[in-house]
Amino acid sequence: MAKLKKLADYKDEIDQCVKCGGCRAYCPAFAAEKHEGRVARGKIALADALLKGEVDLEEKFLLDMSQCLLCGSCYAQCPNKVHTEDIVAATRREIASRKGLSTFGKGVGAVLKNQGLMNLLAKGGGTFSKLLFKKIPEQSGLRLRFPAPFISSDRTLPPLTTKPFRERYPEIIRGDADKPTVLFFTGCGINYMYPDSGEALLKALKFMGVTVIIPKAQVCCGLPAVSAGAAKTVESLAEENLAVFQQNNYDYIVTACASCHSGLTQIYSGMGEEFDQFGAKVKDIFVFLIEQGFAEKLAELPKRKDRIKVTYHDPCHLRNHGITKEPRAILKALPQVEFIEMEAAGTCCGLGGTYSVYHYDTSKKIGAKKAGFIVESGAELVATDCPGCIMQLQDSINHAAEKQRVVHILDLVAEVLPD
Ligand code: SF4
Ligand code: SF4
Numbered sequence: 001m002a003k004l005k006k007l008a009d010y011k012d013e014i015d016q017c018v019k020c021g022g023c024r025a026y027c028p029a030f031a032a033e034k035h036e037g038r039v040a041r042g043k044i045a046l047a048d049a050l051l052k053g054e055v056d057l058e059e060k061f062l063l064d065m066s067q068c069l070l071c072g073s074c075y076a077q078c079p080n081k082v083h084t085e086d087i088v089a090a091t092r093r094e095i096a097s098r099k100g101l102s103t104f105g106k107g108v109g110a111v112l113k114n115q116g117l118m119n120l121l122a123k124g125g126g127t128f129s130k131l132l133f134k135k136i137p138e139q140s141g142l143r144l145r146f147p148a149p150f151i152s153s154d155r156t157l158p159p160l161t162t163k164p165f166r167e168r169y170p171e172i173i174r175g176d177a178d179k180p181t182v183l184f185f186t187g188c189g190i191n192y193m194y195p196d197s198g199e200a201l202l203k204a205l206k207f208m209g210v211t212v213i214i215p216k217a218q219v220c221c222g223l224p225a226v227s228a229g230a231a232k233t234v235e236s237l238a239e240e241n242l243a244v245f246q247q248n249n250y251d252y253i254v255t256a257c258a259s260c261h262s263g264l265t266q267i268y269s270g271m272g273e274e275f276d277q278f279g280a281k282v283k284d285i286f287v288f289l290i291e292q293g294f295a296e297k298l299a300e301l302p303k304r305k306d307r308i309k310v311t312y313h314d315p316c317h318l319r320n321h322g323i324t325k326e327p328r329a330i331l332k333a334l335p336q337v338e339f340i341e342m343e344a345a346g347t348c349c350g351l352g353g354t355y356s357v358y359h360y361d362t363s364k365k366i367g368a369k370k371a372g373f374i375v376e377s378g379a380e381l382v383a384t385d386c387p388g389c390i391m392q393l394q395d396s397i398n399h400a401a402e403k404q405r406v407v408h409i410l411d412l413v414a415e416v417l418p419d
Pocket of ligand 2: 016017018019020021022023024040041074077078079080081082084
């Protein structure tokens with residue numbers, strides 16, 4: 001049985017925090033609110049106090065624990081490599097076990113565990129959002145009024161698809177016999193909101209002769225439930241995915257979503273040996289493509305005269321795993337792209353799973369800062385490798401009434417490949 005770690009299992013790691021404050025300058029929640037309870041050492045001290053029975057689950061404690069994007073920026077800068085994001089997530093599970101899940105947490109659990117319900121909601125939402133989007137000029141910067149519970153009315157969202165990505169393809173698409181076979185873990189973002197990016201991935205893998213397995217039975221990695229503290233949901237989704245991974249033969253599992261990559265590796269690690277075995281096979285799509293010599297093939301294409309200025313946003317969940325060079329290498333090799341590095345490319349976009357639902361105002365402040373760096377870079381497009389970041393960055397740019405579009409790197413890759 002898949003079992004997430006309990007807060008008590010982090011006791012030694014909690015003790016590793018020496019309260020040096022080195023992480024303070026890198027915490028987006030602290031930068032937005034300038035409050036000690038927002039920063040890593042404050043949260044670690046609170047988690048420690050909860051374990052020792054020195055604090056109750058009073059309102060202030062709950063608020064401080066909810067004010068974390070689980071971005072891991074603190075971990076990246078911590079001399080002792082303390083995973084505050086994991087400690088905060090475990091604290092949220094502890095809170096849920098004592099107090100029960102919030103209404104939103106219960107909703108997350110109910111939807112994520114029911115694939116049929118997710119498909120139904122997406123299809124209904126797809127039909128509805130088509131009607132809604134007709135009224136909104138694509139580049140207007142207008143606020144989309146999206147009357148869904150828990151979602152702020154001034155948030156811009158991508159339209160949902162009426163036909164989820166996994167319903168569009170057979171479970172196996174054969175490539176060349178001498179090339180690797182990959183299992184494509186699509187994630188919910190690509191399945192329901194950005195299916196074109198999934199199609200772009202298939203185009204790139206076809207170009208490289210790779211065989212692709214797209215199991216229909218795969219489910220959400222569980223990351224939204226981690227953020228909500230819904231332990232049982234995460235564990236049951238992990239079990240379902242494990243069964244899917246065990247039923248197929250492949251060389252690698254590829255993801256085109258930073259959050260899914262983190263879910264399948266960091267979140268599932270420690271759930272048991274079998275999880276670690278398949279975790280070792282998980283590769284971000286750009287890491288895989290670089291290993292297959294894809295950048296060299298792109299570099300053979302003649303460079304275009306009127307290249308478009310593109311910058312890159314590092315999703316936290318890739319940056320924390322040291323995946324920063326590969327997406328940039330692909331972008332730089334594209335014949336239609338003039339790559340521009342923006343300032344603070346590695347800072348969080350402000351989404352943070354349930355964070356942007358509970359704290360949309362702070363999330364917007366963090367996003368506004370990022371939008372400023374994007375505009376200053378002079379780029380026309382922002383490319384990234386995470387559907388969640390695409391959604392948040394576009395929302396931030398729209399709020400700033402700027403014109404930049406946010407795309408998945410795969411969308412740019414597909415433009416230059418043959419059908
Ligand atoms: S995970 Fe991110 S938001 Fe949370 S304390 Fe660390 S840097 Fe701050
Ligand atoms: S989490 Fe790391 S960087 Fe932050 S105060 Fe603790 S030891 Fe220092």
